[in-house]
Amino acid sequence: MMPELKNLEHLPLPLNTCRPQWLANIQQRAKASFDRLGFPTKNMEEWKYTDFSSLSRRIFEWGAGPAATDLRDISFLEPFTLLDEHRLILWNGGYSRVLSRVEGLPTSVRAGSLAQFMEKDPTLLEAHFTRYADSDRNAFCAMNTATFRDGAFVHIPPGVHLHRPIHILFISSGLPEKTILSLPRTLVVAEEGSEATIIESHIGWGASGYLSNGVCEIVVGKNAQVEHVLIIKEHPTASHLGYVQVFQQRESRFRSHSFSLDGALIRNDFSVGLGGENTECTLNGLFTVAEGQHVDTHTFVNHKNRAGRSRQLFKGIVQGQATGVFNGAIVVAKEALQTDAEQSNQNLLLSEQANVFTKPQLEISANDVKCRHGSATGPLDESSLFYLRSRGLGEHQANHLLTCAFAEQTIEGIKSATLKSRVSELIAERVNKFWKGAAPWGV
Amino acid sequence: MLTIRNLHATVDGKEIIKGLNLEVRAGEVHAIMGPNGSGKSTLAFVLAGKPGYEVTAGEIIYEGKDLLAMSPEQRSCEGIFVAFQYPIEIPGVANLYFLKAAINSIRKYRGFDELDAMELLDLVRQKAKAMNVEKGLLERSVNQGFSGGEKKRNEILQMAVLEPRLAILDETDSGLDIDALRSVANGINTLRSPNRSMILITHYQRLLGHVVPDQVHVLSQGRIIESGGRELAEELEKKGYAWAYEQRDRSVSGAAGVLQ
Numbered sequence: 001m002m003p004e005l006k007n008l009e010h011l012p013l014p015l016n017t018c019r020p021q022w023l024a025n026i027q028q029r030a031k032a033s034f035d036r037l038g039f040p041t042k043n044m045e046e047w048k049y050t051d052f053s054s055l056s057r058r059i060f061e062w063g064a065g066p067a068a069t070d071l072r073d074i075s076f077l078e079p080f081t082l083l084d085e086h087r088l089i090l091w092n093g094g095y096s097r098v099l100s101r102v103e104g105l106p107t108s109v110r111a112g113s114l115a116q117f118m119e120k121d122p123t124l125l126e127a128h129f130t131r132y133a134d135s136d137r138n139a140f141c142a143m144n145t146a147t148f149r150d151g152a153f154v155h156i157p158p159g160v161h162l163h164r165p166i167h168i169l170f171i172s173s174g175l176p177e178k179t180i181l182s183l184p185r186t187l188v189v190a191e192e193g194s195e196a197t198i199i200e201s202h203i204g205w206g207a208s209g210y211l212s213n214g215v216c217e218i219v220v221g222k223n224a225q226v227e228h229v230l231i232i233k234e235h236p237t238a239s240h241l242g243y244v245q246v247f248q249q250r251e252s253r254f255r256s257h258s259f260s261l262d263g264a265l266i267r268n269d270f271s272v273g274l275g276g277e278n279t280e281c282t283l284n285g286l287f288t289v290a291e292g293q294h295v296d297t298h299t300f301v302n303h304k305n306r307a308g309r310s311r312q313l314f315k316g317i318v319q320g321q322a323t324g325v326f327n328g329a330i331v332v333a334k335e336a337l338q339t340d341a342e343q344s345n346q347n348l349l350l351s352e353q354a355n356v357f358t359k360p361q362l363e364i365s366a367n368d369v370k371c372r373h374g375s376a377t378g379p380l381d382e383s384s385l386f387y388l389r390s391r392g393l394g395e396h397q398a399n400h401l402l403t404c405a406f407a408e409q410t411i412e413g414i415k416s417a418t419l420k421s422r423v424s425e426l427i428a429e430r431v432n433k434f435w436k437g438a439a440p441w442g443v
Numbered sequence: 444m445l446t447i448r449n450l451h452a453t454v455d456g457k458e459i460i461k462g463l464n465l466e467v468r469a470g471e472v473h474a475i476m477g478p479n480g481s482g483k484s485t486l487a488f489v490l491a492g493k494p495g496y497e498v499t500a501g502e503i504i505y506e507g508k509d510l511l512a513m514s515p516e517q518r519s520c521e522g523i524f525v526a527f528q529y530p531i532e533i534p535g536v537a538n539l540y541f542l543k544a545a546i547n548s549i550r551k552y553r554g555f556d557e558l559d560a561m562e563l564l565d566l567v568r569q570k571a572k573a574m575n576v577e578k579g580l581l582e583r584s585v586n587q588g589f590s591g592g593e594k595k596r597n598e599i600l601q602m603a604v605l606e607p608r609l610a611i612l613d614e615t616d617s618g619l620d621i622d623a624l625r626s627v628a629n630g631i632n633t634l635r636s637p638n639r640s641m642i643l644i645t646h647y648q649r650l651l652g653h654v655v656p657d658q659v660h661v662l663s664q665g666r667i668i669e670s671g672g673r674e675l676a677e678e679l680e681k682k683g684y685a686w687a688y689e690q691r692d693r694s695v696s697g698a699a700g701v702l703q
Binding site for chain 1: 491492493494514515516518519520525527530531533534535536541544545546548549552584601605
C-alpha cells in the first residue's frame with residue numbers, strides 16, 4: 001500500500017521494502033533536501049517568471065496504472081509511436097508490462113522497469129542512479145528522487161549500436177476532481193562506444209487533474225553517441241516539470257531535440273555536463289505556447305574539460321496572451337580550454353499580447369575559447385506572407401505554412417526519417433490550432 | 444481582360460501612380476517601360492494586392508470583375524500571376540511543397556480535385572524541364588540561396604505550373620546574363636497563348652528583342668505618357684527616356700495651344 005500523499009510540503013517516503021540501503025539513504029537525503037528547499041518562489045532568480053507555488057497547496061493523490069478500459073483502446077498513442085521502435089510504457093509513473101514491447105532488443109541490452117532492475121541488478125544502477133541529477137539544489141528533482149516509485153531504465157553495453165530507437169512513453173492520466181502526482185523517472189546509460197536513439201514522450205490522457213514531475217539522467221560513455229528526442233504533449237490544462245541531466249564522457253556525442261507541444265504550465269530544464277575531453281553536444285528545441293499557457297525552458301551547458309563543442313538552438317512560438325521563457329546558461333571552467341560554444345534563441349510572436357522573456361547567461365573562466373549567443377523575437381514576416389498569398393494560398397494556410405517553416409530547423413538533424421516526419425506532423429497539428437479561426441480566403 | 448481607369452495609388456502616404464489608364468485584351472502582350480521611380484513596380488504590387496499599396500482613386504476591372512475588391516489569394520485563384528522583381532526567400536518551405544500548396548489551393552477554388560503527390564511531381568518535373576529549371580531547385584527551400592537567375596527562372600516555373608490568364612512580369616529580365624535572359628524569354632514565349640495576356644514591366648529594351656510585344660507604353664511619374672507598337676521600344680532605346688518626355692511636353696503644349 002502506498003503511503004498517503006496529501007500536501008506536497010510534507011512528502012511521505014514510499015514504503016518500498018525491497019529498496020537497497022544505498023537507495024534508502026539517497027531518498028532520505030532527497031526528502032531532507034526538499035523539506036529544506038521548499039517550493040520555489042518567484043523571488044528566486046531561477047524561477048523569476050514561472051510560478052508553481054499554487055501547486056504547494058493542492059491535495060495530491062498517487063496515480064493508478066491503466067484501467068481495463070484504457071487498455072482496450074490505446075489508439076491515442078498512435079500519433080506518437082513508430083512501427084520500428086522498442087517501446088517502454090509507463091502509466092502515471094508505473095511500468096506497464098502489458099503495453100511495453102522490448103522483445104526485439106539485443107539480449108545484452110537492458111530496458112524496462114527501474115523498480116524491477118533495482119531488485120534484480122542493484123549494483124549496475126548504484127554506479128549511476130541519482131549521481132547526476134541535482135537533488136541538493138533543485139527542489140522538484142529532490143521531490144522526484146524522494147518519492148518516485150518506478151521509472152524506465154535503459155542500459156546499452158559497450159560497443160552496441162542500436163538500429164531501432166527505444167521509445168519511453170510516460171502517460172499521465174488525471175482525475176476530474178483530484179490532482180494526481182505522476183513522477184516519471186528515467187536512467188539511460190550508454191557505455192563506451194555504443195550508439196542509441198532514445199525517444200521520451202510525455203503524454204496526457206483523460207482528465208487534466210495531474211502534475212507530472214519528471215527527472216531523466218543520461219550517461220554518455222566514452223566515444224558513445226546518444227540521440228535524445230523529447231516530446232511533451234500533456235493535457236492542455238495540466239502542469240509538467242521536466243529535468244534532463246546529461247553527463248558526457250570523453251569523445252562522446254549527445255544530440256537532443258525537444259518539443260514542448262502542449263501543457264498549461266511547463267518548466268523544462270536541460271543540463272549537460274561536458275565532463276570529458278573532446279565532447280560534442282547539441283541541444284535543439286521548440287516550445288509552443290497557446291493562449292493562457294506558460295512554458296519556461298532553462299538550459300545549462302557546463303563545459304568542464306578541454307575542446308568541448310556545444311550548439312544550442314531553441315525556438316519559441318507564442319500565441320494569444322501566452323508567455324514563453326528561455327534562459328540559456330553556458331559555463332566554461334578554467335580547464336575547459338578551446339571550448340567552442342554557441343547558443344541561439346528565436347521566438348515567433350503570433351499576437352501583440354504574446355510575451356517572451358529571453359536571457360543568455362555566460363560564465364567564462366578559461367582563455368582561448370569561442371562563445372557566441374544571439375536572440376531574436378518578432379512576428380511572421382509580412383513579405384513572405386504576401387508572397388505565399390500571391391500564389392493562391394489562403395491567409396490561414398500561409399500563416400500555418402510559415403509557422404511550421406519557422407519550426408523546421410529544430411527537427412533537422414533527427415536521424416530517423418520516420419521519426420522526423422512524425423514530429424513534423426505533431427508540430428503541424430499544434431500550429432493548425434493556433435491559426436484556427438482565421439478566414440480561409442482572407443475576407 | 445484588364446481595364447485600368449484613372450488609377451491613383453499611394454505608398455506610405457506618397458502618391459506614386461497618378462491617373463494611369465491601360466487596356467489589355469486577351470492574348471495581348473504589353474510592355475510597360477519607364478525609368479526608375481516612374482511607378483512600374485508599384486503598378487505590379489497594386490495588381491497583386493500587396494498590403495500597404497493603397498488605391499485612392501480609379502478602378503481596375505479584370506474579366507468583368509472588380510479586382511480591387513479581391514484579396515491577393517483570390518486574385519491568384521482568379522488567374523492573375525505577378526512574377527516579382529525580388530522573389531522572397533522562404534527558409535523551411537521546400538519549393539516543391541510550395542508549388543503543391545499553391546496549385547491545389549487554386550484548383551480547389553476553381554472546383555477541381557486536388558492533385559496527389561505523384562500527379563504533382565509529374566507536372567512540376569515536366570514544366571521544370573521545359574523552363575530549364577534544374578531538378579535540384581525543387582527540393583530546396585523556396586528561393587533560399589538561389590542565384591539571381593535561378594530566382595527569376597523559379598518565378599517563370601511557378602507561372603508555368605499555375606497557368607495564369609494574366610501574367611505581370613516585373614523586371615524579370617533585370618540582372619540576367621545573356622544565356623539566362625534567353626532561357627527566361629523562351630519560357631515566356633512558350634506560355635504565350637491566345638487566352639493568356641501578359642504585361643512585361645521592364646527598364647530596358649533587351650527582353651523585347653526576345654519577346655515581341657503587341658503594344659509598348661512609356662510610364663513616367665505615375666502615368667502612361669506614350670503608347671505605340673514595338674518600334675516605340677526601339678526608339679526609346681536609341682533616344683532615351685528624355686525623348687519621351689519631350690514628346691509628352693510637345694503634346695501637352697500642343698493641347699494647351701488648342702485651348703488658347
